[in-house]
Amino acid sequence: MISIVSIADRPDLVPVTGKWRWEAFFKDEMSLDEMLRLEQECASSSELMPTVLVMLEGEYPVGMIALCLDDLEGRPDLNPWLAGVYVDPRYRGNGYALRLIEELEGLARNQGIKRLSLYTGNATGLYHRAGWAMTETVQRKGRPYSVMQKNL
Ligand SMILES: CC(C)(COP(=O)(O)OP(=O)(O)OC[C@H]1O[C@@H](n2cnc3c(N)ncnc32)[C@H](O)[C@@H]1OP(=O)(O)O)[C@@H](O)C(=O)NCCC(=O)NCCS
Numbered sequence: 001m002i003s004i005v006s007i008a009d010r011p012d013l014v015p016v017t018g019k020w021r022w023e024a025f026f027k028d029e030m031s032l033d034e035m036l037r038l039e040q041e042c043a044s045s046s047e048l049m050p051t052v053l054v055m056l057e058g059e060y061p062v063g064m065i066a067l068c069l070d071d072l073e074g075r076p077d078l079n080p081w082l083a084g085v086y087v088d089p090r091y092r093g094n095g096y097a098l099r100l101i102e103e104l105e106g107l108a109r110n111q112g113i114k115r116l117s118l119y120t121g122n123a124t125g126l127y128h129r130a131g132w133a134m135t136e137t138v139q140r141k142g143r144p145y146s147v148m149q150k151n152l
Contacts, residue, residue, distance in 0.1 A: 063087035065100040
């Protein structure tokens with residue numbers, strides 16, 4: 001059975017989501033220890049942003065997604081953001097990323113957020129499937145990324 005929980009309610013999942021995020025997105029920018037410290041701060045926050053959601057298959061964590069206020073330096077006009085989409089390689093191709101995206105959109109909509117942004121290097125196809133539109137290309141640390149948005 002699939003369920004989705006927040007690390008605010010399940011801080012025991014911080015080592016899992018912190019390691020996923022570090023391996024997929026932050027390996028070149030910080031140490032694993034630093035990432036785990038930031039992830040713990042997310043779990044301790046009582047604010048809507050950041051929120052980190054984890055998909056469980058039974059009790060086993062299989063994927064994650066995050067809602068955050070600010071994800072791209074110098075572009076506060078694009079806030080807030082969907083970020084940190086990750087599915088364990090063994091569980092990919094089952095629609096889990098799409099389910100996580102839908103869940104996060106629903107959470108944001110229920111909290112009165114009208115529009116979300118994201119940026120991605122190579123997964124525009126995934127977000128197109130979820131109804132997101134590409135709005136511009138940006139450079140980050142010398143690499144091109146697509147910015148995408150969705151009205152909720
Ligand atoms: C990208 C990722 C989250 C996809 O997870 P997943 O659970 O396998 O995705 P889903 O099964 O929900 O895919 C849904 C649809 O999106 C498509 N899709 C998935 N990943 C895609 C990608 N990287 N590029 C283009 N399309 C993609 C799938 O083909 C599927 O389409 P279909 O239903 O027409 O076959 C996963 O591969 C991952 O964690 N990658 C490493 C981290 C990463 O790159 N995250 C995204 C960064 S913005």
